[in-house]
Amino acid sequence: MPRLHSLTFNFGVTPPTPEGTPTVDKPAWTKDFYDDTEKLLLARTIYGEAGGESYKAKIAVGWAIRNRVEDSSQRWGKTYHDVILQPSQYEPFNDPNKDVFKKITNPPLDNTLEKQAWLDSYKAAELVFLGKEADPTKGANHFYVPSDQPKPDWIVEEKRTVQIGATHFYKL
Numbered sequence: 001m002p003r004l005h006s007l008t009f010n011f012g013v014t015p016p017t018p019e020g021t022p023t024v025d026k027p028a029w030t031k032d033f034y035d036d037t038e039k040l041l042l043a044r045t046i047y048g049e050a051g052g053e054s055y056k057a058k059i060a061v062g063w064a065i066r067n068r069v070e071d072s073s074q075r076w077g078k079t080y081h082d083v084i085l086q087p088s089q090y091e092p093f094n095d096p097n098k099d100v101f102k103k104i105t106n107p108p109l110d111n112t113l114e115k116q117a118w119l120d121s122y123k124a125a126e127l128v129f130l131g132k133e134a135d136p137t138k139g140a141n142h143f144y145v146p147s148d149q150p151k152p153d154w155i156v157e158e159k160r161t162v163q164i165g166a167t168h169f170y171k172l
């Protein structure tokens with residue numbers, strides 16, 4: 001007859017973060033996005049894509065990314081790292097010479113508005129990651145902010161699920 005020799009309880013105590021690992025309070029990039037936790041990488045993406053948008057828009061961008069992670073066919077990958085770091089998927093990661101890349105890799109926390117945008121982006125990432133905010137995008141896995149640039153070829157208006165602020169969300 002089988003016997004139980006040990007039983008371990010996890011009461012949600014978070015182990016300490018290894019020295020040098022980026023955190024919400026010290027987000028400086030290590031030159032390797034795989035050093036970021038999934039939540040921190042999601043926060044960087046939200047900050048880069050919707051840092052100046054409303055909190056609801058930040059939640060929505062987080063959910064569009066989460067919906068890709070949870071896609072049953074795994075079209076974009078299985079993890080936040082897989083999905084976010086795929087080439088040409090999220091503009092802030094595309095060109096290390098652009099200001100937005102510099103901003104996501106080293107958020108200017110000495111600027112009050114930027115610090116608040118960063119903290120709001122991290123909070124949104126955390127709540128989306130933990131499923132503590134409902135999906136306002138109706139299952140969207142893409143988003144786009146209309147601008148002077150041409151529309152991406154993947155946009156199909158019939159697939160648009162919602163608009164939050166300036167951002168249009170699509171379920172493809």
